[in-house]
Amino acid sequence: MFKSILCISGLTICGVTIMGLKSYIAKKLLFAAVAYFVAITLVFFLYHVLPGNPANVFALDPRVPPDVREALLIRWGLNEPLWKQYFIFLGNLLQGDLGYSFLHKKPVSEVIGVSIPWTLLLLGTSFILNAVIGILLGAIVAWRRGSKLDTGFVLTYNVYNALPLFFVGMLFIALFGFTARINNWPIWFPTYGAQTPGASETGFFSYLGDVLWHLFLPLLVLTISGVLGWSWFMRGNLISVLTEDYIKTARAKGLNENQVLFKHAFRNAILPVITNIGMSIGGLIGGAVLIETVFSYPGTGRMLYDALMRRDYPLVQGAFVIIAGLTLLGLLLAEIVYGFVDPRIRTE
Amino acid sequence: MNKKLLTISAIVVGFILAFTPSLMVIGQDPIYGGTLNTPLGADAHALNPFTWGTTYEWYVMAHIYDSLVALDTERQPVPVLCSGWSHNETYEQWTFTLVDNAFWHDGTPVTIDDVYFTYDLLMNDDAIPRRSWLFDEITSLEIVGTDQIVITFGWGPKPADVLFDLATTWIVPEHIWDTIDLYTFANDVNPIGSGPFKFVEWARAQYFRLAAHTEYHLDGPYIDEKILPIISEVETAYYALSVGDIEVMANPPPELEAVADVDPNIAIHESLQDYWVYLGLNQRRYPNNIKEFRQAVMYGINRSEIVDIIRYGRGEVCPASCSLPYGAYYNPAVKQYDYNVATANSMLDALGFLDNVGDDGIREDANGTDLSFDLIVSADAQVSVDTCRFIQEYMLEIGIEVTVVPLIWDVLWQTVGGTGSVSNTYDYDWAFLGWVGFWSDFHPSWARWLFSANGWWGSDQVNIPGWNSTARWEVTALADEILYETDEAVIQTKLDALQVIVAEDLPYLPINILGGTFLYRTDEFKGWVLGPTTDPDNWMTWLAIQLIVAPEGGPGYLALSAIFTLVVTVGLVKYRRKKQ
Numbered sequence: 066m067f068k069s070i071l072c073i074s075g076l077t078i079c080g081v082t083i084m085g086l087k088s089y090i091a092k093k094l095l096f097a098a099v100a101y102f103v104a105i106t107l108v109f110f111l112y113h114v115l116p117g118n119p120a121n122v123f124a125l126d127p128r129v130p131p132d133v134r135e136a137l138l139i140r141w142g143l144n145e146p147l148w149k150q151y152f153i154f155l156g157n158l159l160q161g162d163l164g165y166s167f168l169h170k171k172p173v174s175e176v177i178g179v180s181i182p183w184t185l186l187l188l189g190t191s192f193i194l195n196a197v198i199g200i201l202l203g204a205i206v207a208w209r210r211g212s213k214l215d216t217g218f219v220l221t222y223n224v225y226n227a228l229p230l231f232f233v234g235m236l237f238i239a240l241f242g243f244t245a246r247i248n249n250w251p252i253w254f255p256t257y258g259a260q261t262p263g264a265s266e267t268g269f270f271s272y273l274g275d276v277l278w279h280l281f282l283p284l285l286v287l288t289i290s291g292v293l294g295w296s297w298f299m300r301g302n303l304i305s306v307l308t309e310d311y312i313k314t315a316r317a318k319g320l321n322e323n324q325v326l327f328k329h330a331f332r333n334a335i336l337p338v339i340t341n342i343g344m345s346i347g348g349l350i351g352g353a354v355l356i357e358t359v360f361s362y363p364g365t366g367r368m369l370y371d372a373l374m375r376r377d378y379p380l381v382q383g384a385f386v387i388i389a390g391l392t393l394l395g396l397l398l399a400e401i402v403y404g405f406v407d408p409r410i411r412t413e
Numbered sequence: 414m415n416k417k418l419l420t421i422s423a424i425v426v427g428f429i430l431a432f433t434p435s436l437m438v439i440g441q442d443p444i445y446g447g448t449l450n451t452p453l454g455a456d457a458h459a460l461n462p463f464t465w466g467t468t469y470e471w472y473v474m475a476h477i478y479d480s481l482v483a484l485d486t487e488r489q490p491v492p493v494l495c496s497g498w499s500h501n502e503t504y505e506q507w508t509f510t511l512v513d514n515a516f517w518h519d520g521t522p523v524t525i526d527d528v529y530f531t532y533d534l535l536m537n538d539d540a541i542p543r544r545s546w547l548f549d550e551i552t553s554l555e556i557v558g559t560d561q562i563v564i565t566f567g568w569g570p571k572p573a574d575v576l577f578d579l580a581t582t583w584i585v586p587e588h589i590w591d592t593i594d595l596y597t598f599a600n601d602v603n604p605i606g607s608g609p610f611k612f613v614e615w616a617r618a619q620y621f622r623l624a625a626h627t628e629y630h631l632d633g634p635y636i637d638e639k640i641l642p643i644i645s646e647v648e649t650a651y652y653a654l655s656v657g658d659i660e661v662m663a664n665p666p667p668e669l670e671a672v673a674d675v676d677p678n679i680a681i682h683e684s685l686q687d688y689w690v691y692l693g694l695n696q697r698r699y700p701n702n703i704k705e706f707r708q709a710v711m712y713g714i715n716r717s718e719i720v721d722i723i724r725y726g727r728g729e730v731c732p733a734s735c736s737l738p739y740g741a742y743y744n745p746a747v748k749q750y751d752y753n754v755a756t757a758n759s760m761l762d763a764l765g766f767l768d769n770v771g772d773d774g775i776r777e778d779a780n781g782t783d784l785s786f787d788l789i790v791s792a793d794a795q796v797s798v799d800t801c802r803f804i805q806e807y808m809l810e811i812g813i814e815v816t817v818v819p820l821i822w823d824v825l826w827q828t829v830g831g832t833g834s835v836s837n838t839y840d841y842d843w844a845f846l847g848w849v850g851f852w853s854d855f856h857p858s859w860a861r862w863l864f865s866a867n868g869w870w871g872s873d874q875v876n877i878p879g880w881n882s883t884a885r886w887e888v889t890a891l892a893d894e895i896l897y898e899t900d901e902a903v904i905q906t907k908l909d910a911l912q913v914i915v916a917e918d919l920p921y922l923p924i925n926i927l928g929g930t931f932l933y934r935t936d937e938f939k940g941w942v943l944g945p946t947t948d949p950d951n952w953m954t955w956l957a958i959q960l961i962v963a964p965e966g967g968p969g970y971l972a973l974s975a976i977f978t979l980v981v982t983v984g985l986v987k988y989r990r991k992k993q
Contacts, residue, residue: 117823121832122466129542130869131833136540140596168458168466170599179617235648243652256652257644262620358645363618367645371455375466376823 086404093400097393104389105158105382109151112381118143119167119376141167143378154382163386164379168372173383177365181350183259184364187280187357188349191287196342198288199295204331206296207303218300222293234286234359241282254282257361283360287353298341302334309333336407343399347392350384447960448638449938450659451950452650456618456643459599462583463534463541473641475952476623477518478583478606481509481528482576486944486953488740488855490576493631494523494584494607498576504569504899511560515630517586518611528562529554530587534595541595545578569899573856609634609955618643633956635940654679654932661933661950667725670930678936684929684946685739689731690797690847692788692804692922693829697839697879700778704882705760707919711750713757713811714804720925723799728928734912735863735923739945740854744909747916757811768812776812785814786842789828792819800924801845815843833874846877847927857904860911861892864920868892884918937961 120137123129138144142153157164163173206218225233242256255261255278264275306312307330315329354366365384372380457470462478465471481495492498495509515523535541535548550570555563586605590598604612609631610623621641625634642659644650650662651669655676665673673679694701694710701707716730732738734747766776766784776784790801798819805815820828829844830837853859864871864880866889871880891911898904933941933949939961942953 115823116821116827121823121826123542131874133540133542133544134832135834137542140540166458170459170461170464170597171601183618235646238649238652243656246656256656256658257646257649258619258642260616260619262614262616262622262640262642359649361619361642361644361646361649363616367456367618 089404090401093397097397101389101393104393105386106151108385108389109154109382110147112378113147113150115376117376119378122168122375158386163383166372166377166380166383168375168377169380173379176368176380177384177387180363180365180368183362184357184366185349186276187283187287187362187364188353190280191284191291192345192349194284194288195291195295199292200299200335200338202292203296203299204303204326204334207300207307207334208326210304210307215300218293218296222297225289225293230286230290231355231359233290234283234356237282237286238359255279256282259363279362283356283362287356295338295341299334299338302337303330306330306334332406336403339402339406340396340399343395343397343402344392346395346398347388347390350388350391443635444960444963445635445637446963447636447938448640449636449955449958450640450642451661452644452653452659453621453641454643454647454663455645457615457621459601460604460612460615461595461598461600462585463543463595465543473621474583474604474606475608476610476639476955477604477608477612478585479515479608480580480583481511482580483952484577484580486942486947486951488577488852488944488946490572490580494528500572500575502899504571504575505566507564507566507575508557509562509564511562512630513560515607516628517607518605518626519586520628521586521588523584523586523607525556525560525562527587528584529556530591531582531584532562532564534590535582545582547575547578568897571857571899571904574858577852577856609952610639613638631956633958635957635959636938639955651932654934657934657937660938661931661948663929663931663948664727665930665932670725670932673932678934679932680935680941682931682933682941682943682949683727684931684944684948685728685737686849686927686929686946687737687852688847688849688927689735689737690800690845690924690927691731691735692924693844693846693878694922695829695839695841695843695879696881696920698842700764700766700784701842702879702882703764704884704918705764706766707922708750709757709760709764709811710808710813711919711922712753712760713813714750714807714922714924715752716750716924717752719800719803723796723803724925724928727930728926731923731926732912733916733919733923735848735915735921736853736859736912737926738854740852742854742857742859742905742908744912746909747912749916754810761811761813766812774809774812775814783814784812786816787818788815788843788845789818789820789825789841790845791822791825793822797845797847804845829877830875831877833869833872839879844877857898857908858892858896860888860908860915861896864911864915865889865892878920880918880920882918884914885920888914 118138119141120134123134123137142150145153154164163177165171166173166176169176202218206212206215209215228236238256241254244250245253259276259279260272261275261279264272267275312325312330315325320328350365353364354370356362357364357367358370369381369384371377372384453469453472455467455469457473458466460470460474460477462474465474479494481493482490482498483493485491492512494512494515496512498507498509500507509528511523511525511528517523532548532551532554535544536551536554538544539549547566547570550566550568551564552567553563553565555565557563584607586607589605601615606612607626607630609626609629611626613622613624615621620643623639623641625637625639642653644653644659647662647664647666648669650659651665651673653659654662654665655673670681674681692710692714694707696702711733720726720728720730729738732743732745732747733750734744736743738745761776766778768774768776770777770781770783773783778784788801788804790797792798798817801815801817805817808815825844825846826832827834827836828838828841829846830839831846848863851859851862856862861868862870864885866872866876866885869875870877871885871889888911891907891914895904895907895911898907929948931948931950935941937960938958940954940957940959941949942951942957943949944951
C-alpha cells in the first residue's frame, strides 16, 4: 500500500507504475477534452433550435413592431447561419471571450462574475458542510446499523426527502422569519435577500454579520438536505462494504474495530463518494434555482434561469461553458484521486 | 421670580414644541424623511430607457427619469417637465413649454436641447425598440426661444395618443447620451435622470437603492429614500409586508389576502388592469368561421365563474366588444353573452350540429366530423391552463369536445401568428391568449391597433384569430376614420358603432379582464394615491407619500428636551416655594 502511494507521488523506485498512472491521467484528460467539446457543442445547437429568440421579450408590446425586433436580431448577429454563429462562438471562446449578453448589455463574464460570489458562498459552504458532516454521519450510522441512531436517521431522511426543498424553504421562512418575528422570539432571520441595503457601509464586521445572518436560513435548508443525502449514500456504500469477505478477514486477523472501519471499510466505501463530489463541483456554479428563488437569494441559478427563459444565448452558453468545464474538471480530479486511492486503477 | 421663571420656561417649551415635527398636527405640514420599501418580483437587466425589456426595468427607471407629461391615476395627462402644452386646431402642431427649474441628478439644468435631443434621436432611428409610433408621424422638430419645442406631425393625432405616448417617453440628458451607443449602453452604474429619485445602488438580484432628488422641481418627494428589494416569491413578500419590511405588495395569495384583511395596519386596494384574456377560435378553419358558432361557444362559457373561482374574484368579465368597461369610450349597449347553456345548445342545434353518430354526447358537423378541438395555451401560466380546463368542462355541456394542449410560450406565439413572420403556422383550432397595452378607455385609436386590417395586429400578417368576415372590413373602415377624426362626438359615435359590430361578430371571445389586488401598510406612511386602474405604488404616490410619525432622532430629542425643561422648571418653582 505505502509502496503504491510512494510510486504515484513521483518517486522513481517503481517507474512502471508511474508510467501507468501517467497514461491513465493522459487518457482521462483526452476524454475530458472531447467530452467538453461535445457538451458545449450540444448546448449551443440544442438551445438555438428551440423556438423563440431574445427579441421575444418585446413580442407582446404593440408598439414594438416585428421589423424592429428583426433589426435587433440582425444587430445581435442572430441572422447569420447557425454554423457560422457556432464558429464565431468557438473562436471567441478560444480567445477567452464568453460573449456579450443581449439583455444585460455587458460581457457575459461580468454578468456571471457578479452572481458567482453569492452562489459560491451559499453552495460552497453548504457543499463543504454536506461532504464533511454527511460522510462522517453516514459512516457512523452505517457502523451502528440497526441502532436507534440509525433508525432515527433513516426516518429523518425519508421524511425530509419526501418534502420538496422549496416547501421546506417556505416552511422555514414562515417559522423563523415570520412567526418568530411577530411573536418576538429572541432570534429570527431575514426572509429574503443576501444583505440589508446599505449594510456594506456599516463596517466590515457588521457587514459580515449581516451577510451571515441572511445566509443562515437558505444554508440550513440546503445543508440539512445535503447532509442527509450524502449520509444516506455513504451509509449504503459502507453497509455494502462491511459485508465483504475482506472485512471478515480483517476481523479474523484480529484487527480492532477502528482499524477495520477506517483502514479497510471506510476507504473502499468512499470511492463512489469521491466521484459524486467531483460531479457536484459543476453544480456549484449552476446554482440552486429553487432555494435562490424561495429566499430571493442572488445567485447564478436564478440568473441562468432568467437567461434561459429570455433566450439570452451568449449568457446561457457562457454559463454552460463554465459549468461543463468545472463538472469535467471535478470528474477528472475525482478520477485522478481514484488513481491514488484505488490501487487497482494503477495496476490496470 | 416664580412668574418670571415660569414665563421663560413656557416660552422655551412653546418654542421647542412648535418646531417639533413629531408633535405637529398630522396633515398640517409635510413630514420629511423615511424609507419606503416597495418590492420587485424579479431583477432588471439594464437601465436603458430606449431598449428596456421587462416591466421591472421600466419600474426602476420610472423613478429616475421624467417625461414632459405624465398620466395621473385617472389616466389624465398632467405636466411634469413641461409647464404646459398647446396645439393648433387640426392637432398637427404641438407646442410644449419646458419648466425652468428642473435639474438632472448631476446638478446640470434640464434644457430644451435635452428634449430636442431625445425626440430627434427617436425620430431618426426607427430601430429603437422602446419608441412610440408617434415618432414616425413627426415631420419636424423645432426649438422656439429657450424653453419651447414645437412638434409638427404629418397629420393630427388625437391628444390622448400624443400625450399618452409622450408620457411614456423619458427625456434623457444630451450631455451623457450624445456620445454613447444606445444599443449597448447598460446604464447601470450611475444613470442620470431628472426624476424624483436618484440612483444610489443596484445590488444585482438583491435590491435597488434610490434617494430622493432634493432639487426636484415638483413638490415632493417627502421621503428620503426608496428601496426596491427583489423578492421572487409572493408568499415571502407577504411575510415581509406583515412584519413591516416592505410597505406594499401586489397580488397576494388569496388565502393570505384574507389574513391581511383582519390586520388593521394593512389596507387592500383593488384595481382593473389593461389586460384581458380571450379565447381565439381560428377562423381559417370550419366551423370557427361561422359567427353563430362563435356566439354559441361564448354563451356556453360561464365567464363569471371563471372570474370568481380561477381568478378569486379579481378582475371582471370582459365585454364582448373587447373594450375596457371603465372609460369614456366604452359602449355598454353592446351584445352581452351571459352564461346560458340552453341558448348555446339551441344555437348549435339550429346550425345543424347534432349528436347523430353514436351516443357520445359530442355533436357532429355537416360532414359527420365530431366537434372536437385542440385548445392551445401557454404552459407557463397555470392560471390560463386552469381556465382552459374550465372551458373544456363547459364545452362538454354543449356537446363540444375540447382537448387542452399546454405549449411553451414561444411555440404558442409562433403557432398563432403573433410574430407576424413567415415561420407562423396558424396550425391550431382554438387558442387561449391575452392582450395588454391598448387602453381602450383612453385611446380613441385603440380599435385600429387591434382590429383594423391596416393596423399591425389586425393585418393579414398577424390577424391571430384569422378574422375575415365582412364585419372585419366595416370595423377597419370605422377604425381608420376614427384615427383621422377630430370631432369628439363623431369619434364617440363611430366607436360605439364599432363596438356593436365587434360584439356581434366576435373576432375574439373575450373571457375576463385581469384585476389587481394590492396590500399596503397604513401605519407608517400616509398619502397613498389610489386609482381605479393603478396600484398604490405609483408615480403620484411617490411624490405625495409622507411619514405619519416623524423619524426618531432630532424630533424625538426635541420633544424630550421640551418635556425635560418643563419638569425641571416645575421642580424649581416647587423647590422655591417650599424654601420660601
